[in-house]
Amino acid sequence: MALDRVSVAIEQGTIHALVGENGAGKSTLGKLIAGVHRPDGGELRIADAAVDLRSPKDAIDLGVAMVAQELSLIGTRSVLDNVLLGMEPSRAGVVDMAAARALFDEVSSRYGVDLDPTETVGNLSVAQQQRVEIMRGLARDARVVIMDEPTARLSHDESSQLMDSLRDLARRGVTVIFVSHFLEEVLAVADRITVLRNGRVIRTSAAADETRETLVEGIAGRRLDAAYPARRAAAAESPVVLSVRNLTRAGEYEDVSFEVRAGEIVTLAGLVGAGRTEVVQSVFGSTRPDSGEMWLNGDRHEPASPHDALGSAVAMIPESRRTHGLLMSRPVSENVSLPHLRRFARRGVLRRNAELSDVSVGVDQVGLTGASVDSPMFALSGGNQQKTLFARSILGTPQLLIADEPTRGVDVGAKRAIYDLMVDLAANGTAILAVSSEIDEVLGLSHRILVMREGRIAGELDAAGATDRELMALAFGLTERELA
Amino acid sequence: MTADAAPVSVGTEGGSPDSGSSVWMRRFTEYGIIWITLGLFVFLSISSRSFLTGANLRNIVDQQSLIVIGGAAMTLTLISGNFDISISSIYINATILTALLYNATESAFVSILAGVALGAVFGFVNGWIVAKLGINSFIATLATSFVFFGIAFLVSDRSIIRVTDRDFSQIARGRDFILTNASWIAVAVVLIFWFVLERTTFGRHLFAVGGNAEAATLAGVRVPRTLIATFVLTGVAAGLAGALLASKTLSAQPSDDFSYVFAVLTAVIIGGTSIAGGEGAVWRTVAGAFFIALLTNGFNIHQIDPIIQRLVQGAVILLAVAADNWTRSRQ
Structure with a gap:
């Protein structure tokens, strides 16, 4: 409502x-x-x-x-x-x-x-x-x-x-x-x-x-307590998967530095327009930073395109699934397998059985309910469309999963399913970098929260003790003393 | 587009399963071109004795063979969300090059291969301009058409080239098994393009690029590479068609005649491949080509003024595109 x-x-x-x-x-x-x-x-x-x-x-x-x-x-x-x-x-x-x-x-x-x-x-x-x-x-x-x-x-x-x-x-x-x-x-x-x-x-x-x-x-104010899955804390010594150092892109974000460890869910929070999506677009190779460095598993990460990023086991769920994610008139199976076709091909010719069996494993894993893999995307609910994008990402066994507004426009049940999925992925060692505008979600899902404001990281919060007021204070540019 | 609010559909048709008539309509529009073409075939078989004869049917297939070769490839171009207007000029260049080389070498293999290779080179130029310079493909290939037509005039020295060795006509006109060789080559080309589109990674990438280029890029599809390959394939098909034309007519003549691309586009669009990109099929184009051929043949057999045929053909193109818009708006 x-x-x-x-x-x-x-x-x-x-x-x-x-x-x-x-x-x-x-x-x-x-x-x-x-x-x-x-x-x-x-x-x-x-x-x-x-x-x-x-x-x-x-x-x-x-x-x-x-x-x-x-x-x-x-x-x-x-x-x-x-x-x-x-x-x-x-x-x-x-x-x-x-x-x-x-x-x-x-x-x-x-x-x-x-x-x-x-x-x-x-x-x-x-x-x-x-x-x-x-x-x-x-x-x-x-x-x-x-x-x-x-x-x-x-x-x-x-x-x-x-x-x-x-x-x-x-x-x-x-x-x-x-x-x-x-x-x-x-x-x-x-x-x-x-x-x-x-x-x-x-x-x-x-x-x-x-x-x-x-x-x-x-x-x-005081929020309704939504049900979030229990987060298993990532081990402190777990390896750093993504490291971003002083990343700057004029007009989008400035001097952004952070790390994401294996098994960790790190969320970029803040107001719309604070530069969060722009940062993850650069990590995924859609845009190139003007300066600064990115490291992936200890190697320099300089993707020239999403194709490069996918090749380094980085996957992304884009902010808008209709305009940037899915082929609405094609079936679910083709949408899931699209980035991974090489795996199912011999000399460019697809082996459909191999493709369909992997797709159905992915689709089962995300719990795509009530829809067949032959259905065209437009016939699915928003929640199932979003799960299809997760199935696509999971099929690539990413080391780093970027999820930009992972539950936008999905119903409550599908939300919980997506949270479960993200927590499971993290528990199995995937590093997750999320972007979210929903404060409940940011607090309920993340291990660590990076709050962005006007293109910069305004502050970092440990989700275990963070409150919505702290988060809002950083997002709006207030000090905690002003709040208290 | 109301899928966000729509309940999950259980059927594989993806329509609204509550209404039987809408499923029926969907099936009809999906395979409409097949029903209509078959209907026309039955009508002509009944209404005329001279229609259902081996010679007439063989002729129809032979006449459509070069259009089907170009059309199978053009289907891919449209699915990628593009047009290739220049296939007329590639077709004419290939005819001239094949005729010249056959006169020089007397080798059918070398001369036809040269026509095909020329198509590949010209197609690459088109693809590079569209993919790398980002120029709208309709305009880009209209422009390259004039350049290519110009090359044809230069190479041929503005004169008709005749192939003196009449044996060369056997390449296209020879009959090995019921149909002419040109027809069999068209069948092979259709099967190859159907396979490429439906069974290869390239085909999948093509649907993705034409359906949503942004989403395709984010899914790791290298869009420029896919587009260039599409234009190369279209050029190759037009080059092959041109080489076969040289064999059929034993002559080649420079001109700036766009009729080949219009015939090809008509077949693709009547077949129901969407000009919006992302949707379509090679079998549709084949059906579209034969629908036009039957229409023409029927008018001839019944001795109806060819001018009427033009009117009908125009109306049919409009109907095909209107049907596509209608199915699209219902998604």
Whole structure:
């Protein structure tokens, strides 16, 4: 359940922030108000009238515009064209350029948004593009603007400029709903703040009454105890499988150093965009670091491609199984065996029996339930799709398994099965480097936790004694003293 | 795509097992081209006496042999998510080179091998441009087509080359066992490409690259290498077809005629191989080629205006692609 009986009242002409950890429901709430998703129950009232939004178009007609994380502008066209797209003033189908320009200037001066209408949008910075998108909403008489993580891709200066223009909009009577996990920005710009956790509203209060510490407290809260398998501690003298030294890749991560030992589950935690996925992509050879060293079992590890990494017994479960993992229209068996075909081939010709018998061993090991190896991938549930990727990795008997968001989009039962699998693999000596945005999972599954923030490793926690508050403090850049 | 929310399917068809009519529809669309081609065959057998004769059927197969050779390879290209427009120009170059070399050496083996080798070289050029420079394959092979056509004009000095020794025509036209040699060679090529696609690691990599290149890379598939090999194979097939054409016609002539690639693409697409990549089969292309051949033959036998045939052929291509889109959107 993404949201559970949420009630929020947002006043006109204010900046109202929604905060929470990844998956707490803050973006979902924003999308409900913007008509992207529809609620299963409950009521949405805009300007005191109950509304039923069936699409973003309905929301725009009622004066609610959303600026999503992924901007929806046409990069090759001008600012003017983008702002007025779909509402160009025209006479007999011919765009009335003078009227279009007048409309643009009117919106621009009314809301104090300063943009060159003739500039090509693709030439603008992300910050300026966001303003184009805001202006697109304003041109449609938006009274409510929803900003979903608008500063995630902005530099510090750009963020503060955006904050200024949001304040300006609010002064002019526009209501701004600001979805963000950057607490300092939220505290600086918002009038009121709603804290969400596990799909529920924890509280809504005036920003003046909150501090970073109270927000983190509210965001972290006390969690449900999920059932995690017992972890067998890796022997302290077990050999180091992966060693990463001062690894840097400009714009992605900086000076990252860590080790993963055989039998250990090490998790990279932190906020989305902290550089965790980027680090594991370099370990797997998808990207190359600018500087720093990687060592695998005492040898230099410089994979030029995933093919190289797989050849050194490194396997990876990618973050997005649909776009980076699976061939959705091919059967399960082909998806499992794909990286290992050479093993089943004699002079390039596949021995199907050998392939199928190994595939069925792998599939049994991950407990693929209720699906046959002949089923096309798209017919499987998310949990079984994820297990298929595990079967693929296991078939290569990796010494290092990278699992990026190993349980994303799978149900509770499949989650537990995947945790069991990972703990078993570790117990049998595989080194596991995981990336996870779920705090429960990070604490429940790892032996050690490396928290990343803004491309750097902010700190390391021993999972045995770690608390969610310590983890949040590192992820958000607070000291423990500030929390206590 | 709603598989995330879908319950696990128990069937191997992967469809929605709750509805019998949808399973039936899936089977029909899966093997539709076979049913339609067989239906046309039965219809023509009944409606005309001259259709179901050895000579007529042998002719149909012979006429399609060169298209099937190119089509079997083009199926692989489409599955990899690419097009190869240049097979027309490779085909014409191979015809000229084979004719010239046969006149010079009188060796059928050397001259045909040269046509095939030329196809491999030109195919490598295509593959390298697509895989290493990352240029869209449709545009890249359209561009190389003009270069290759230009080479054909230069090599032939813009004139028709005639093969003087008529024995050379036996290579393609000779009849050893019911069918012409060209037909038997086409059968062999189809079997080889079917095997390569369905039974080798290369074939698997091809499906992976065309289905999801990103996922293929992360699964360790060397995508550029796979693409280059695909274009080489397509070039080889076009070179072989061109060499056989030289034997069939005992002449070679430079031109910038794209009709070969269009005939080949028509067969592949009517057969139901997806232009989106990642899905398709060699048998489909064979069925597509024979569907077109039967259509043409039927129109001829019944003395219907060939212009009508064009209209029908165009409509059939649209239907085939629409059916592909329809099955795709249901996934």
